[in-house]
Amino acid sequence: MKRITFLLITIAAAAGLVGFTATASRHVPQESSPVYVTEIPAGYRDWKLVSVAHEAGNLNDIRAILGNEIAIDAYRAGKPFPEGSIVMRIAWRHVPSEENNKILGREQSFVAGEAPPWYLQFMVKDSKKYAATGGWGYAEFDKDGKPGPEASMKQCFPCHQAIKDRDFVFTRYTP
């Protein structure tokens, strides 16, 4: 009897995290919805430009923010993002261009270098599917198409939540 009890406890402990997750799934519906985008949306590199940005500090990247047709139309019309909107950004290392600086005779030119591990990020609007994270699903991929570490992905929504007033989207469209 003791052996059986011990075995049951061991199995229960091993299954702990899964058990907890399953319980949460059953009782808190919004926690059960998938919060991450698992596939790179097709054709993103052909999308129109929303704007550009430079993150200094540890990131030290330069980035382009693009949107699919639905997102761009909403941006330009100044209207809410409809279902199916996708806003994405590509980040590259922010590197000095020796070539440009030599020609210009000044140390002032920075260009897009290699892809950092946080190369691609997407936010996809699907109010039902991503109800747990404000109606947007988030994802990060490296240059090999590998999704970012979950610890990193988990940081998307809490940070974007701060910009809830603008439907969680940081980047403004610059004509």
Next chain:
Amino acid sequence: MKRITFLLITIAAAAGLVGFTATASRHVPQESSPVYVTEIPAGYRDWKLVSVAHEAGNLNDIRAILGNEIAIDAYRAGKPFPEGSIVMRIAWRHVPSEENNKILGREQSFVAGEAPPWYLQFMVKDSKKYAATGGWGYAEFDKDGKPGPEASMKQCFPCHQAIKDRDFVFTRYTP
């Protein structure tokens, strides 16, 4: 007689630069071709992204480089730019984003601000029309669509000439 001679010399001197230009136009055909693009190519804001860059120093801007379909196809195929290729860039003031920095808790975020006077620049490939400037016509426009000062436009080709090996195009395509 002396007065007439003096007058003629004065007029000749005053007309000097124009006279020189006119002479050059008549005798050196490539100098007579228009080197500037006079109209903003339609639809450029919908074009695909080539890359991004940041010019520090006096310019202190952040920029997106876009290409029309012909230019993008050539870039992606690694082939020479065919006739009709247009490469353009939009520059915005490189400004810190107080909004982003506050949320991120770090002073690291720079975004696209107002349009500087050198807002739009284009280079249009037309080997015949722009024979005098390496087969590319150049132009700069401010946010009101006003062409840049001629002194500024004149600087395009001499600077781009330094990158003749890559058909006068500075920006490399970054996937």
